[in-house]
Amino acid sequence: MNAPEMNTQWRLAAFPQGEIQPGNFEWVCEPIPVVGGGQILVRNIYLSLDPTNRLWASGEETYLPPLKLGEVMRGITLGIVEDSQHPKFQPGDIVSGMLGWQRFAVSDGEGVARLPRAERLPLTTYLGVMGHVGLTAYFGLLEIGRPSPGETVLVSAAAGAVGSLVGQIARLIGCRSVGLAGSAEKCRWIVEDLGFDAAINYRREDIVESIGRHCPRGVDIYFDNVGGDTLDAAMGSMNRHGRIIVCGQISQYNQQKPHETFSHMRRFLVNRLRMQAFIISDFLPRAPEAYPVLLQWIKEQKLTYRFDIVQGLEEAPVALARMFAGGNTGKQLVQISAEPSGYLA
Amino acid sequence: MNAPEMNTQWRLAAFPQGEIQPGNFEWVCEPIPVVGGGQILVRNIYLSLDPTNRLWASGEETYLPPLKLGEVMRGITLGIVEDSQHPKFQPGDIVSGMLGWQRFAVSDGEGVARLPRAERLPLTTYLGVMGHVGLTAYFGLLEIGRPSPGETVLVSAAAGAVGSLVGQIARLIGCRSVGLAGSAEKCRWIVEDLGFDAAINYRREDIVESIGRHCPRGVDIYFDNVGGDTLDAAMGSMNRHGRIIVCGQISQYNQQKPHETFSHMRRFLVNRLRMQAFIISDFLPRAPEAYPVLLQWIKEQKLTYRFDIVQGLEEAPVALARMFAGGNTGKQLVQISAEPSGYLA
Numbered sequence: 001m002n003a004p005e006m007n008t009q010w011r012l013a014a015f016p017q018g019e020i021q022p023g024n025f026e027w028v029c030e031p032i033p034v035v036g037g038g039q040i041l042v043r044n045i046y047l048s049l050d051p052t053n054r055l056w057a058s059g060e061e062t063y064l065p066p067l068k069l070g071e072v073m074r075g076i077t078l079g080i081v082e083d084s085q086h087p088k089f090q091p092g093d094i095v096s097g098m099l100g101w102q103r104f105a106v107s108d109g110e111g112v113a114r115l116p117r118a119e120r121l122p123l124t125t126y127l128g129v130m131g132h133v134g135l136t137a138y139f140g141l142l143e144i145g146r147p148s149p150g151e152t153v154l155v156s157a158a159a160g161a162v163g164s165l166v167g168q169i170a171r172l173i174g175c176r177s178v179g180l181a182g183s184a185e186k187c188r189w190i191v192e193d194l195g196f197d198a199a200i201n202y203r204r205e206d207i208v209e210s211i212g213r214h215c216p217r218g219v220d221i222y223f224d225n226v227g228g229d230t231l232d233a234a235m236g237s238m239n240r241h242g243r244i245i246v247c248g249q250i251s252q253y254n255q256q257k258p259h260e261t262f263s264h265m266r267r268f269l270v271n272r273l274r275m276q277a278f279i280i281s282d283f284l285p286r287a288p289e290a291y292p293v294l295l296q297w298i299k300e301q302k303l304t305y306r307f308d309i310v311q312g313l314e315e316a317p318v319a320l321a322r323m324f325a326g327g328n329t330g331k332q333l334v335q336i337s338a339e340p341s342g343y344l345a
Numbered sequence: 346m347n348a349p350e351m352n353t354q355w356r357l358a359a360f361p362q363g364e365i366q367p368g369n370f371e372w373v374c375e376p377i378p379v380v381g382g383g384q385i386l387v388r389n390i391y392l393s394l395d396p397t398n399r400l401w402a403s404g405e406e407t408y409l410p411p412l413k414l415g416e417v418m419r420g421i422t423l424g425i426v427e428d429s430q431h432p433k434f435q436p437g438d439i440v441s442g443m444l445g446w447q448r449f450a451v452s453d454g455e456g457v458a459r460l461p462r463a464e465r466l467p468l469t470t471y472l473g474v475m476g477h478v479g480l481t482a483y484f485g486l487l488e489i490g491r492p493s494p495g496e497t498v499l500v501s502a503a504a505g506a507v508g509s510l511v512g513q514i515a516r517l518i519g520c521r522s523v524g525l526a527g528s529a530e531k532c533r534w535i536v537e538d539l540g541f542d543a544a545i546n547y548r549r550e551d552i553v554e555s556i557g558r559h560c561p562r563g564v565d566i567y568f569d570n571v572g573g574d575t576l577d578a579a580m581g582s583m584n585r586h587g588r589i590i591v592c593g594q595i596s597q598y599n600q601q602k603p604h605e606t607f608s609h610m611r612r613f614l615v616n617r618l619r620m621q622a623f624i625i626s627d628f629l630p631r632a633p634e635a636y637p638v639l640l641q642w643i644k645e646q647k648l649t650y651r652f653d654i655v656q657g658l659e660e661a662p663v664a665l666a667r668m669f670a671g672g673n674t675g676k677q678l679v680q681i682s683a684e685p686s687g688y689l690a
């Protein structure tokens with residue numbers, strides 16, 4: 001008889017002070033939970049790591065209730081239903097939801113989506129273009145930004161999960177697309193493989209000068225994933241009636257008391273800028289509008305996408321810290337367990 | 346024979362460095378200009394002083410071309426047509442436009458509006474509620490802010506020209522209205538005479554604490570006329586999906602290189618705030634929507650308004666500097682010449 005399989009988890013052990021670190025988490029083994037009435041048991045296959053995880057772990061009220069110490073770390077996962085006492089789910093269903101940094105999760109199905117089988121896409125796609133990442137790029141750029149063909153779209157963290165899609169969607173709708181990224185290789189990738197019109201290496205270049213050079217008609221839309229000085233620099237290049245889409249602030253999440261200095265508020269006024277933040281959960285009811293468009297672009301091979309997949313749930317804390325240092329290219333995932341065989345067959 | 350009447354003007358003599366001062370202007374006397382084909386001669390009666398005048402004089406590109414040294418200072422005036430070779434204007438017409446800090450102006454009629462005679466309102470009203478000031482409050486609050494009944498509207502410079510109207514309009518549409526003003530008398534005025542729900546004396550009170558106390562359900566809309574630290578404080582009180590209307594930044598206009606520090610950008614993100622600037626000229630084509638509403642409110646005595654009228658064009662530079670020190674209550678005007686007799690008869 002084999003030893004019984006255990007559940008493994010990362011629980012929040014200490015609120016991060018400054019940089020989030022592996023020591024903020026505690027590794028826990030416990031028996032696999034048993035489903036009760038109306039519940040499902042999910043074996044997680046992939047965990048999505050997102051910059052916003054830092055906010056969830058902060059202990060502060062954000063757009064979700066703060067995690068308490070000792071709770072399983074919150075995270076979006078993709079998994080397979082192994083047991084169900086829920087009328088809407090069957091064993092074998094592939095699902096996605098906020099199922100946490102753990103191998104097995106029990107859920108009442110609230111906020112858990114069953115993924116389609118007919119699209120014949122790699123499973124990871126549902127944590128990328130066909131998941132929260134794709135929706136974030138789509139609704140953020142199109143609904144908050146409201147771009148018109150011919151406008152110039154500047155995007156930060158352009159080799160990241162959302163940024164890499166934003167630049168491509170901007171091109172698909174007829175905009176000029178310029179990305180800020182943190183290495184020569186990332187800059188090469190977004191221009192040569194993703195089709196951005198230009199890339200700026202923010203670690204090597206004077207970004208104000210480079211934005212001016214690569215956006216000769218100014219910036220109409222700035223899609224911001226980083227905040228701080230990059231946001232300030234971009235604001236100084238915004239055209240009349242320009243829009244700043246506040247999607248993320250990764251440069252600020254590790255700050256305990258962020259103070260951001262803006263030197264272009266006069267430009268903000270005289271050019272009648274709009275700066276607007278959004279959280280993708282606000283747009284989830286409208287996801288059915290976006291998915292067919294995104295799927296069509298995938299089928300036409302108009303969207304290129306890259307995953308950075310770390311193997312093993314054990315690696316999640318290190319991978320999250322690495323993401324804050326800009327160590328990933330493309331969407332950061334952690335593979336927790338094996339994909340079911342024959343999924344795409 | 347009387348000595349011929351001369352034209353008198355304030356011309357820009359030096360770009361202000363820091364605070365705008367009377368020494369930035371030069372007093373010029375010259376012959377009254379003669380109209381040519383397609384032109385009108387206007388005798389200015391009232392000059393409107395507005396915080397944005399500081400930007401116009403800055404020598405910098407803003408939303409209007411920068412004034413050059415030696416040019417007549419730009420300003421919105423109300424006057425009477427004394428001579429016309431323009432088919433649309435007759436002598437005796439009361440007009441308003443950007444006719445400058447001068448007793449007489451010649452214009453081709455571009456941007457000059459003929460005011461209605463039928464409304465039987467005091468002439469000054471057309472530089473107040475029924476002019477750019479009223480339109481600014483109306484479209485800024487309603488179109489940029491999009492308030493709903495029951496929401497809380499916070500407004501800065503609440504005893505000023507625009508702010509005093511914003512708070513009253515907010516009340517008229519069913520919002521809670523809280524104003525920031527710089528003296529006990531201004532605070533008394535906006536609550537007792539204008540009907541604001543509460544006032545905060547920003548020179549005496551801890552504004553963060555006071556905003557919290559007077560906005561117990563948080564701030565849904567912040568109508569900003571001042572910028573800087575006040576904007577930062579307000580941002581820290583904004584509710585989910587709150588809106589910040591950037592109308593003016595009087596605290597910053599005298600700064601050569603303004604750097605504003607914001608400590609609530611995380612709240613901006615997690616509460617999905619929108620901050621949007623506007624210039625009333627963008628809404629002028631829609632003025633016909635607003636005027637009947639404003640006129641109705643005036644007739645029903647639902648809008649209280651106060652002018653601070655300085656006598657004599659000579660006083661304009663001193664009055665402008667005084668406005669930046671918070672010395673005015675209500676709309677600042679300069680009376681340049683006498684109203685025509687019998688206008689309201």
